[in-house]
Amino acid sequence: MQIDPNSPADLSAQIAKSIRDAIISGDLIVDERLPSEAELADQFSVSRPTVREALKRLAAQSLIRTQRGATGGAFVNRLSFEKAYAQQITTSTLLLSMNAVSFDTACEARFALERACVFLSAARRTPDQLATMRTETFRQNQPGLTDEAFCASDVAFHRALVDGAANPVLSYQLAGAVEAMLPLMNMITYPARSRAAIVALHTVITDAIEAGDGPAASDGLSALESETRALAQSMFADRPAAT
Amino acid sequence: MQIDPNSPADLSAQIAKSIRDAIISGDLIVDERLPSEAELADQFSVSRPTVREALKRLAAQSLIRTQRGATGGAFVNRLSFEKAYAQQITTSTLLLSMNAVSFDTACEARFALERACVFLSAARRTPDQLATMRTETFRQNQPGLTDEAFCASDVAFHRALVDGAANPVLSYQLAGAVEAMLPLMNMITYPARSRAAIVALHTVITDAIEAGDGPAASDGLSALESETRALAQSMFADRPAAT
DNA sequence: AGGTTTTTAAATGTCAGACAAATAAAAAGA
DNA sequence: TCTTTTTATTTGTCTGACATTTAAAAACCT
Numbered sequence: 001m002q003i004d005p006n007s008p009a010d011l012s013a014q015i016a017k018s019i020r021d022a023i024i025s026g027d028l029i030v031d032e033r034l035p036s037e038a039e040l041a042d043q044f045s046v047s048r049p050t051v052r053e054a055l056k057r058l059a060a061q062s063l064i065r066t067q068r069g070a071t072g073g074a075f076v077n078r079l080s081f082e083k084a085y086a087q088q089i090t091t092s093t094l095l096l097s098m099n100a101v102s103f104d105t106a107c108e109a110r111f112a113l114e115r116a117c118v119f120l121s122a123a124r125r126t127p128d129q130l131a132t133m134r135t136e137t138f139r140q141n142q143p144g145l146t147d148e149a150f151c152a153s154d155v156a157f158h159r160a161l162v163d164g165a166a167n168p169v170l171s172y173q174l175a176g177a178v179e180a181m182l183p184l185m186n187m188i189t190y191p192a193r194s195r196a197a198i199v200a201l202h203t204v205i206t207d208a209i210e211a212g213d214g215p216a217a218s219d220g221l222s223a224l225e226s227e228t229r230a231l232a233q234s235m236f237a238d239r240p241a242a243t
Numbered sequence: 244m245q246i247d248p249n250s251p252a253d254l255s256a257q258i259a260k261s262i263r264d265a266i267i268s269g270d271l272i273v274d275e276r277l278p279s280e281a282e283l284a285d286q287f288s289v290s291r292p293t294v295r296e297a298l299k300r301l302a303a304q305s306l307i308r309t310q311r312g313a314t315g316g317a318f319v320n321r322l323s324f325e326k327a328y329a330q331q332i333t334t335s336t337l338l339l340s341m342n343a344v345s346f347d348t349a350c351e352a353r354f355a356l357e358r359a360c361v362f363l364s365a366a367r368r369t370p371d372q373l374a375t376m377r378t379e380t381f382r383q384n385q386p387g388l389t390d391e392a393f394c395a396s397d398v399a400f401h402r403a404l405v406d407g408a409a410n411p412v413l414s415y416q417l418a419g420a421v422e423a424m425l426p427l428m429n430m431i432t433y434p435a436r437s438r439a440a441i442v443a444l445h446t447v448i449t450d451a452i453e454a455g456d457g458p459a460a461s462d463g464l465s466a467l468e469s470e471t472r473a474l475a476q477s478m479f480a481d482r483p484a485a486t
Numbered sequence: 487a488g489g490t491t492t493t494t495a496a497a498t499g500t501c502a503g504a505c506a507a508a509t510a511a512a513a514a515g516a
Numbered sequence: 517t518c519t520t521t522t523t524a525t526t527t528g529t530c531t532g533a534c535a536t537t538t539a540a541a542a543a544c545c546t
Contacts, residue, residue, distance in 0.1 A: 010499070012299060024333070030341055036526060047501045049292050052528090053299040056255060060300035063337070068527045069509025079337045090267070091330055092415075094306070094322045098273055101412060108363070109412035116359035120351075169344060169352035172335075173416055253528070279497060290530045295498090311498045312538025493542065500535075506528080513522065 003044055011046050012053035018044075019054065023063055023076055034064065034074040062087065081168050085175045092180030103184055103232045110177045111225035114158065117165040117174060118205075118221060119214035125164030130210055132160040137202040140195065150195065151185045157202060164209065187235075194231050201227065246287055254289050255296035261287075262297065266306055266319055277307065277317040305330065324411055328418045335423030346427055346475045353420045354468035357401065360408040360417060361448075361464060362457035368407030373453055375403040380445040383438065393438065394428045400445060407452065430478075437474050444470065 003014045022028045035043065040051045055074055058064045062083045064074045096106055121129075136157040140150055155178060162174045190198075201224045208217035246257040265271045278286065283294045298317055301307045305326045307317045339349055364372075379400040383393055398421060405417040433441075444467045451459035 012499090013302075016303065024337065024340075026340075038526085049295075049502095050500065052292075053296055053499095056296040056299045057303035059256075060259065060303040061334075066527065067509085068507070070523095070525045071510055072508080072526050074527090079334070079341050081338065081342065084334055084338045087334055088331070090263075090304075091322070091327055094267065095324065095327045095415065096412070097267075097269075098322050099324065105410055106412055109410050109416065112359040112363065112408075112410075112413060113356060113416060116355040120355065165355075167348055167352050167355075168342075169339070169349055169420070170355060172338065173352065173356060173420055177412070177416055255528090281497085292531095293529065296528095309498065310538085311536070313494095313496050314539060315497050315537075317498090487546100489544100489546085491542100491544070493540105495540085496538090498535100498537080501533080503531090505530080508527080509525085511522105511524080513520100515520070516518085 003046075010053075011044075011050050012057065015040070015044050015046070015051060015054035016057040019058060020061075020063060028076050030076050030078045032076050034076070036073055081172055084172055088172060088176040089179045092176035093183060096180055097183065104229060106181055106184060107225060107229055107232070110181055111221055111228075113174055113177050114162065115218045115221050117162045117167075117170055118209070118217045120167060120170070121161055121164030122209050122212050122214040122217055124166040125161075125209055126166075129160045129164045130206065133157055133202070133206045133209070136160070137199055137206060140202065141199050143192075147188070147190050148186060150190055151182060154185070154198070155179060155182055161205070161209070188232060189235070190231075194227070197227050198224065246289075253296075254287075254293050255300065258283070258287050258289070258294060258297035259300040262301060263304075263306060271319050273319050273321045275319050277319070279316055324415055327415055331415060331419040332422045335419035336426060339423055340426065347472060349424055349427060350468060350472055350475070353424055354464055354471075356417055356420050357405065358461045358464050360405050360410075360413055361452070361460045363410060363413070364404055364407030365452050365455050365457040365460055367409045368404075368452055369409075372403045372407045373449065376400055376445070376449045376452065379403070380442055380449060383445065384442050386435075390431070390433050391429060393433055394425060397428070397441070398422060398425060404448070404452070431475060432478070433474075437470070440470050441467065 003011065003018060007014060019028070019034070028034070034040065034055075037048050037051050037055070040054075041048045044051065055064065055066065058074075059066065062077055062079055065077045066072070066074045095101070136153045139145070139153045140157075145153075158178050159175075162178065163171050165171070201220055205217050205220035205224070208214075208220055246254065246261060250257060262271070262277070271277070277283065277298075280291050280294050280298070283297075284291045287294065298307065298309065301317075302309065305320055305322055308320045309315070309317045338344070379396045382388070382396045383400075388396075401421050402418075405421065406414050408414070444463055448460050448463035448467070451457075451463055
């Protein structure tokens with residue numbers, strides 16, 4: 001193992017890249033143990049703190065996990081869907097907030113992706129997922145619900161809708177699109193009239209999903225998109241742009 | 244700033260989380276300078292190496308950048324679309340390879356998402372993107388092209404198709420789905436007959452995009468999905484599962 | 487006074503050595 | 517044979533130091 005000490009990049013970054021490449025290429029497989037920090041320091045001809053910084057970089061991406069003790073060390077981590085969700089949501093959220101992505105753009109992307117799932121969901125959703133959609137829709141109809149709780153329930157509804165497609169890769173991709181919009185959605189205040197419209201459309205969509213009618217569900221989503229964008233438009237009419 | 248020294252988590256992980264939360268919540272804004280490592284060490288009552296490990300974790304997620312010198316330090320990074328693409332592709336690739344996601348599942352997700360873009364693309368694609376699609380299709384028709392080059396050109400074709408939707412959020416989401424499948428696609432050998440079928444469908448799709456005919460393009464994608472899955476099926480028929 | 491060079495200070499990058507804590511295997515003992 | 521103790525290994529953390537980079541401040545010269 002050799003790295004270039006004259007590279008502009010940090011040594012720890014180079015070491016991290018070297019190990020990461022080994023994982024991606026399959027040279028290091030899941031649950032395989034990496035050499036100890038002292039051995040890595042020897043192999044790369046650097047000090048142990050430098051190796052540790054490299055390992056922390058990999059740990060931040062959930063590529064490795066570490067264990068203390070006699071048989072401890074750093075192990076190649078299986079990147080679970082759950083961890084990938086979390087990373088995806090964090091990245092997407094920051095991407096939206098830091099790049100001043102317009103509400104319309106984010107909204108368009110989100111509903112386009114959801115429409116991609118809805119046909120599969122109409123065919124495959126479990127009774128349980130359908131029940132969740134009904135429950136959340138019912139919750140959204142409760143008076144006195146805060147805007148934040150309304151949003152959270154909305155996310156749960158759409159999450160069930162997406163999970164109904166029974167494709168974990170789709171669920172993973174959509175997690176970012178749907179949940180990353182939560183901060184944007186939370187900036188909106190939902191008057192009773194808008195809530196009623198949203199709940200009505202949720203009911204339309206749920207009915208369509210139950211009936212296995214993909215096109216109807218897709219139309220419902222399109223209507224929901226229009227409703228949401230109109231609501232946001234009237235909201236941001238005064239202000240020039242979101243922060 | 245205080246952290247719990249008795250927590251099961253590493254101190255560096257706690258510190259990283261604390262700073263990450265500050266960035267996500269907006270307490271730290273883009274290009275703002277963090278306190279120096281020595282100051283952070285004081286604030287959190289830990290040593291400088293521990294702080295450094297925390298900062299490296301954040302650097303691994305592109306949340307901060309560091310600069311040496313008198314006015315140097317750690318700065319909150321703007322998460323560009325470009326960097327987010329790269330992370331998204333890395334994560335998606337690992338997710339697919341480490342979880343033994345079946346080719347069918349990944350393929351279904353990818354084409355479902357692409358169909359979500361194609362209607363927007365039919366309405367908005369630039370002449371340039373259309374030209375790219377034609378160029379890549381032409382390239383795919385060249386005899387003597389290696390399987391890898393064929394795959395790479397295929398990715399370029401679909402990338403142009405997706406970018407045609409003119410929605411950076413969609414492009415970002417799709418980057419993971421399309422490019423992460425490259426290793427899987429590369430495992431396939433493409434006989435001349437299959438290549439011809441794929442090229443023909445690419446032409447159908449490009450024509451539909453040019454004509455602004457979203458439904459036709461969507462149908463073309465569906466046919467392409469069937470073709471791809473059938474090809475993979477005949478490929479993996481002997482072997483039980485992909486590695 | 488103005489411009490150039492040198493010095494200085496601050497910050498990150500790296501290293502060496504040490505100790506603490508956790509953990510499992512090996513050794514000792516009942 | 518089972519339990520307890522010891523031991524070795526490995527990560528987690530700390531202290532202190534030096535190297536390197538960089539920009540600002542100081543000194544210098546014209």
